[in-house]
Amino acid sequence: MKRRNFLIGATAITLAEFLAGCEGQGDLNIQLLKNTIPAQMVSRFKRELTSQYKLNFNPQENLTELFSLLQSWQRKLLLEEQKSSTEQRKKINIANLVTLGDYWLAIAIKQELIQPLNSESLQNWNKLPEKWQKLVKRNNQGYADPEGKIWAAPYQWGTTLIAYRVDKFQTLGWQPTDWSDLWREELRHRFSLLDQPREVIGLTLKKLGNSYNTKNLSKVENLKSELVKLNQQVKYYASDNYLQSLIIGDTWLAVGWSNDILPLIKNRKDIAAVIPKSGTALWSNLWVKPAATAETSLTEKWIDFCWEPQIA
Numbered sequence: 001m002k003r004r005n006f007l008i009g010a011t012a013i014t015l016a017e018f019l020a021g022c023e024g025q026g027d028l029n030i031q032l033l034k035n036t037i038p039a040q041m042v043s044r045f046k047r048e049l050t051s052q053y054k055l056n057f058n059p060q061e062n063l064t065e066l067f068s069l070l071q072s073w074q075r076k077l078l079l080e081e082q083k084s085s086t087e088q089r090k091k092i093n094i095a096n097l098v099t100l101g102d103y104w105l106a107i108a109i110k111q112e113l114i115q116p117l118n119s120e121s122l123q124n125w126n127k128l129p130e131k132w133q134k135l136v137k138r139n140n141q142g143y144a145d146p147e148g149k150i151w152a153a154p155y156q157w158g159t160t161l162i163a164y165r166v167d168k169f170q171t172l173g174w175q176p177t178d179w180s181d182l183w184r185e186e187l188r189h190r191f192s193l194l195d196q197p198r199e200v201i202g203l204t205l206k207k208l209g210n211s212y213n214t215k216n217l218s219k220v221e222n223l224k225s226e227l228v229k230l231n232q233q234v235k236y237y238a239s240d241n242y243l244q245s246l247i248i249g250d251t252w253l254a255v256g257w258s259n260d261i262l263p264l265i266k267n268r269k270d271i272a273a274v275i276p277k278s279g280t281a282l283w284s285n286l287w288v289k290p291a292a293t294a295e296t297s298l299t300e301k302w303i304d305f306c307w308e309p310q311i312a
Contacts, residue, residue, distance in 0.1 A: 027054045028298040031069055033099040034059040036156050036259070036285060045305050053298060062239055063101040063285075070098060070113040070290060077292055096299050100152065100288045102135060103198050106142030109151055114288045116149035121300035124307035128154070135284060152286035153303040158258035160199055160281040163243065163265070163273045168252040176253060178276045179207045183226075188233050191253035192245060195237040199281060203255065204230060206278045246271060257283070 042057060060066050073094050080092065100108060108114045119125065125133070136152040139145040162176050169175050172186055182191065182203070193200055202212040204226050217223060235251055243264055245251040254261075261273050287303055305311060 027056070028097075028296055028302060029056045029058070029093070029095045030287075030302070031058050031060060031066060031095040031098045033063060033066065033285060034061055036099065041311065044311075045302065048305070049298075049301075055298075058095070060099075063099070063104070066099050067101075067104045067108070069095075070100075070108060070288075071111070073290055073292070074111070074113055094290050094293045096289070096293050096296055097287045097302065098290060100286045102152075102154075102284045102286060103196075105136070105152055105286060105288070106138065108288060109138055109140065109142035113291055114151065115291050115293075116151050117153060117289055117303070118300055119150045121297075122150070122153070122304060122307075124304045125150070127307055127309065132157070132284065136286065152288045153306070154284045154286050155303075155306040156259065156285040158283060159275060160194070160203070160283065161256060161258050161261050161273045161275060162253060163246060163256055163261045163271055164253040165246060165249065165251075166270050166272050168249070175272075176274060178278050179203045180278075182233060182253075182255075183207070183229060187253060189235045190251060191233070191235060191255070192242045192251050193230075193234050193237050193255050194242070194257070195239045199255070200230070200237075201227070202281050203276070206276065206280070209278075212279065212281050 037057065042055065046053075046055060060069070073092065076092050098114075100114075132154045134144060134146070136150055136154065137145060137148045138151050139148045162179075162181075164176050168190075181187065182193075201217070201223075204223060205214050205220065206212055208220060208222060208226060210220055214220060236245075242251075242254050242256055243260060246254045247264075247268075265271050265273050287306070289299060
């Protein structure tokens with residue numbers, strides 16, 4: 001084990017007690033992705049609790065910020081652990097749960113940013129579809145393992161879609177049906193892509209007839225050249241507020257996530273959406289437990305609540 005990893009692991013153990021003394025044992029502090037949990041859901045959870053607890057839900061704009069939070073806490077813990085016994089340690093406020101995109105799960109495990117969940121306290125684990133159970137059971141290196149620990153709790157899932165302006169495509173005389181349409185000359189500088197390398201590379205892989213999750217990218221013929229062409233086509237990259245440009249007509253098409261797009265098209269006849277016929281990404285947002293967070297019984301209670309059939 002590397003010295004740095006050993007120190008981080010020791011920090012998680014020694015400072016856990018310190019943190020527990022700084023936080024109320026019954027409090028629940030969650031850093032989550034903005035607009036993924038409705039206020040009514042939080043209110044219902046509060047009503048179902050038998051005692052009065054302090055619940056803090058702090059939304060962040062994107063998944064990158066949330067992953068950076070985990071890394072920031074780890075750095076601060078290491079700095080505090082390296083202080084001499086005569087130096088006063090600072091209180092470090094670490095959330096009990098954090099939203100993490102499934103893309104970052106393996107990295108978070110390998111970097112020791114998170115800890116496994118208490119599987120014995122997750123009463124609704126068996127209600128979770130098998131594909132999601134497989135997603136979060138990992139070994140200590142972050143690889144999928146049917147005998148591994150439960151490292152996260154999926155609470156939101158969806159697909160990557162193409163949203164487009166119906167009126168604009170009527171003038172073109174065709175409608176988008178697949179990823180390959182993004183390379184058409186008439187769409188040059190008229191669409192946005194998600195600011196996520198995994199998504200951009202993934203849709204390009206599908207265009208070339210490969211799996212979205214192809215691992216050995218160096219062996220995919222024409223991948224680099226197709227990505228260069230796509231970069232010349234796109235107007236801009238964004239993972240938030242990208243639909244606003246579509247609404248005002250600044251873009252004609254947007255690659256985005258179903259949880260953003262589907263609510264929009266329910267209320268607008270000028271915007272439609274399509275699942276690309278060659279296939280798309282299936283993604284999940286997860287609850288993860290930071291490595292040195294204070295223990296609270298509410299952590300697993302909240303996860304179980306999210307997994308209740310009438311909630312999920």
